[in-house]
Amino acid sequence: MAVSAPVIFLINNISTMDFVQQVHHLYNLLEAGNPVEAMELYYHEEVAMQENEEKPRMGKAFCIQYEKGLMAQVEDFQARVLAQAINVEEEIVFTEMEIGFTRNAQRHLIREVSRQKWQDGQVISEKFYYKEVEVLG
Template identity: 35%
Template sequence: MQNLATLIRDLNQMVLDGNAMEAFEKYYDIDVIMQENEQQPTIGKEANRQREIEFFNNIVEFRGAAALYVAVGDGVTMVVWHYDYTHMEWGARNYTQVSVQHWKNGKIIKEQFFYGN
């Protein structure tokens, strides 16, 4: 579990340092599945890369992010994030989200985000 603790700590720090896309390239598997709540998952690194780029391109003001809690289990990590930003389409967003990552061979193979509307 120590290895996953090190990996998620590094990934989170990259995000907090403003290097989310670099973290994506480093830690996400080529066949990664990413899912928002219970919506249809996005499958594959290329499709998820485009989704992430679109998200970041629509941020008009970023006020902050914090990794509040981190849990590490057998092949899984969970991070409770707090975000505060303004999105071009969604307006002001200030919320807490749980991100659950499933790992294999040092890469995230599935990530699901849980948050309220």
């Protein structure tokens, strides 16, 4: 069966392929255990990040500082994308992830869904939805 070339549209001067590749690269960095690098590359200077209904964290520098603080407290960070939906036209990404880490000699697991709004090739807002952190032992 012949494989046809991908159809590429231009939306906001960004090709759909470029946008999808950026999203995939960000999540590849997360899965490789590099969330700070992903944020440095793909998060907007004025990003807003929110956990459930908590007050959003505002600004790339503050969000990166917060993430570095979290990562300093954990060992054996692992992230895995379970499912993802990318709306290229609206630049919105929904991702279901499973995140595991060890803190204080206990293994923790989070299953979450995030909603990202992208603008000009960067995440301008992100909200995480999850029930609780499960302690495995």
